[in-house]
Amino acid sequence: MERVYNFSAGPSMLPLEVLEKAAAEMVCYEDSGMSVMEMSHRSPVYEKIIKDAEALFRRVMNIPDNYKVLFLQGGASTQFAAVPLNFMNKNKKADYILSGQFSTKAYQEAQKYGDVVAAASSKDKNFSYVPKTDTSSFRKDADYVHICFNNTIYGTKFPYIPDTGDVPLIADMSSCILSEPIDVSRFGVIYAGAQKNMAPAGLTVVIVREDLLGNAREETPTMLNYKVMADNDSMYNTPPCYCIYVAKLVYEWILGLGGLEEMQKRNEKKAKLLYDYLDSQSYYLAPVEKESRSMMNVTFVTGDAELDKKFAAEASAQGLKNLKGHRSVGGMRASIYNAMPYEGVEKLVEFMKDFAKNNPKD
Numbered sequence: 001m002e003r004v005y006n007f008s009a010g011p012s013m014l015p016l017e018v019l020e021k022a023a024a025e026m027v028c029y030e031d032s033g034m035s036v037m038e039m040s041h042r043s044p045v046y047e048k049i050i051k052d053a054e055a056l057f058r059r060v061m062n063i064p065d066n067y068k069v070l071f072l073q074g075g076a077s078t079q080f081a082a083v084p085l086n087f088m089n090k091n092k093k094a095d096y097i098l099s100g101q102f103s104t105k106a107y108q109e110a111q112k113y114g115d116v117v118a119a120a121s122s123k124d125k126n127f128s129y130v131p132k133t134d135t136s137s138f139r140k141d142a143d144y145v146h147i148c149f150n151n152t153i154y155g156t157k158f159p160y161i162p163d164t165g166d167v168p169l170i171a172d173m174s175s176c177i178l179s180e181p182i183d184v185s186r187f188g189v190i191y192a193g194a195q196k197n198m199a200p201a202g203l204t205v206v207i208v209r210e211d212l213l214g215n216a217r218e219e220t221p222t223m224l225n226y227k228v229m230a231d232n233d234s235m236y237n238t239p240p241c242y243c244i245y246v247a248k249l250v251y252e253w254i255l256g257l258g259g260l261e262e263m264q265k266r267n268e269k270k271a272k273l274l275y276d277y278l279d280s281q282s283y284y285l286a287p288v289e290k291e292s293r294s295m296m297n298v299t300f301v302t303g304d305a306e307l308d309k310k311f312a313a314e315a316s317a318q319g320l321k322n323l324k325g326h327r328s329v330g331g332m333r334a335s336i337y338n339a340m341p342y343e344g345v346e347k348l349v350e351f352m353k354d355f356a357k358n359n360p361k362d
C-alpha cells in the first residue's frame with residue numbers, strides 16, 4: 001500500500017528517510033548484532049546513541065552551554081506537574097497564560113501546588129487568538145510564568161515571546177519544537193512531548209537553565225525531579241531508548257536539510273500555501289486571528305457540521321488522513337509538521353477547491 005498524507009496532530013508523520021533508516025537498522029544496529037530495542041541502556045553502543053542524540057539536539061536548537069537537556073517519559077502532560085514541583089519553590093506563586101486547552105490543563109495541575117493565577121486568557125473568544133502581555137501582566141514575585149507556545153488544538157501560536165522581566169519563562173513547545181529557530185536563552189525551561197515533531201510517542205524533552213535546578217519541592221517524586229535526571233544524564237532509570245534513537249535520526253535529517261533556518265523556510269512555504277488559499281475564498285472560514293496563526297496546525301470550518309464531516313470522510317478516501325478537527329473546536333485541522341511534504345499541502349488545497357465546487361452551500 002502507498003503511504004498517505006497524514007495530517008494527524010499527534011502522533012504524526014515522521015520523515016520517510018528517517019523511517020527507512022530505522023527500518024534498515026531495525027534488526028541489527030551497526031555491528032552490535034542486535035536491535036536498538038534490545039540493547040542495555042548502559043551498553044557502550046547505546047551510550048553513544050544517547051550522547052550523540054543530545055549533541056545533535058544541542059546543535060540543531062543552538063542550546064547554550066548553561067542549559068541541560070533531559071530525555072524523559074510521561075509526555076508533556078506529566079510536565080504539567082513536574083514544572084510546579086521543580087520550580088514553584090520560592091514564593092509558591094506562578095502565573096499562567098491561558099491560550100488553549102493544554103495551557104489550561106497545565107494551569108489546573110499547578111493549582112494543586114500553590115498560588116496560581118491566570119495572567120491573561122483568550123478563552124473569551126474560544127482561544128482563537130493569543131493574548132497580548134507585557135511585564136506588568138505578571139507578578140514580580142512569581143516563581144515563573146508558564147505559556148503554551150503553539151496551541152495544537154486551536155491552531156494558534158505566540159507571535160511574540162512574553163517579556164517576563166526577571167521571572168523565568170517556561171514554555172510547552174510540544175507542537176512547534178524544531179519547526180523554526182528559537183532563542184533558547186529567552187526561556188528558563190522549554191519542554192515538549194516528542195510525538196508531534198521529533199520522534200514516536202514515549203519521549204519528552206526538557207531544556208532547563210542550570211541555575212533553576214536543585215530546589216525542587218520536598219514532595220517531588222524522584223522520577224519527576226529534573227535535578228536527579230540531569231545528574232544522571234537522563235539515565236536514572238531506563239530511558240525511552242528507541243524513541244531517543246529515532247529522535248537522533250530526526251536531528252540528523254534536519255541538519256542534513258540545512259538546519260532550522262531551512263526547516264522554517266519549508267514550513268512557512270507550506271503554511272502560506274494553505275493560508276493564502278483560505279484567505280482567497282469564502283467557502284471555508286479560518287477562525288484564528290491572523291496575527292496568531294500557527295505554522296504547524298491550521299484550523300478551518302465550512303460553517304456546516306454535516307459538510308465538515310463529509311469533508312473529512314472524502315478527504316480520507318483520497319489519502320488525506322486525519323483532517324477532522326479536535327472535538328472542542330469542530331471543523332477541520334491540518335497539522336503540517338516538519339515531515340509533511342509540500343506536495344501534501346498542494347493535494348489538500350486541490351481537494352478543498354474540488355470539495356467547495358462539488359458541495360455548494362445554499
Ligand SMILES: *Cc1c(COP(=O)(O)O)cnc(C)c1O
Binds near residue numbers: 174175194
Ligand atoms: C500534544 C500536546 C500535549 C500533550 O502531550 P502528551 O505528550 O500527550 O502529554 C501538551 N501540550 C501540547 C502543546 C501538545 O500539543
